[in-house]
Amino acid sequence: MGRPADAIYLALKSSIQTGRLAPGEHLVEENLRAEYGVSRTPVRTALRRLSEDGLVTIEANRGAFVASWTDSDATEVMAIRSMLEPYAAQLAAERRTDEQLAQLHQLCDRMEGSAKGQAAGFRDELAHDNHEFHLLVLQCAASPRLYGIAVNLARAPMMLGSFQLYSDHQLTRSLQDHRELVNAIAQRDAAAARAIMEAHLRLSYLALTAPGSGHRGG
Structure with missing residues (x-):
């Protein structure tokens, strides 16, 4: 090409x-x-x-x-992500570097600042930083094969736009999950990191499949 x-x-x-x-x-x-x-x-x-x-x-x-996305698409993508990303979070707690940990903290700070300020287009900024956060967790896992499989799912259009669908409560909960996940990774608590990521992805799935979420195809 x-x-x-x-x-x-x-x-x-x-x-x-x-x-x-x-x-x-x-x-x-x-x-x-x-x-x-x-x-x-x-x-x-x-x-x-x-x-x-x-x-x-x-x-x-x-x-x-x-391309449009249906409930079935969302279910399939989230089911696969729910198998891969908690494992990535577990590995991240075991393998992350100090530099990567600092970057995760910085992303949390930036997202929390965007949510607090709520400037025009802040949800677009959150979507971008959220995407970077999940990619960085995958990178922290230091597993090229896992990264290669999971990264395309994280980049699915409905995943990148999910912050537009969150209620204020869901948004606050999501950012709290990020901070708790980073704390678990900082403490090298692999079991906690895995459990937090599992709960976090369930929240994302609920937002994507809620009535009126707008991602469905014809």
């Missing part, structure tokens, strides 16, 4: 994963060609790759659309 297609792929992938492009949104080839100043080929190449990632659906005679 050539460089223009790479750039388009990465830009669209970021927009989908951060929610700037909504589920079901039509990705019109002509509009993308004009936006990126390229020919049809790199646009189509990028859309095909996004389709292979499960982020875009391509329909004959209709074009490309941002």
Whole structure:
């Protein structure tokens, strides 16, 4: 894949994963060609790759659309994450470095500050930092195979946008979970880290599947 297609792929992938492009949104080839100043080929190449990632659906005679997610999708992704990430948290408590621990504390501080200040777009900032937090826990586990499997699930669009669905109470509880998890990792308490991550992911699943959450496809 050539460089223009790479750039388009990465830009669209970021927009989908951060929610700037909504589920079901039509990705019109002509509009993308004009936006990126390229020919049809790199646009189509990028859309095909996004389709292979499960982020875009391509329909004959209709074009490309941002993929929608159903309750079944949420259930499947969260079920797998609930098996992998608690184990990653357990390993993180055993294997983290002091530098990684400091980074986890910094992310908690930043998220708590965003939630307290509630500036415009603060939930978008929280979603970004939450994503970085979960990736860092996976990195702390120091297991390349585990990271390679779990990272794609953590990057699923419905995961990245979950903070938009949280009630104020759920948001507060989620940030408390983060702080408690980091404390367990700091103390190298593997059992506690695993249990906290399990409870944390249950909260995320409840938010994703609540009536009116808006992630469902047709």
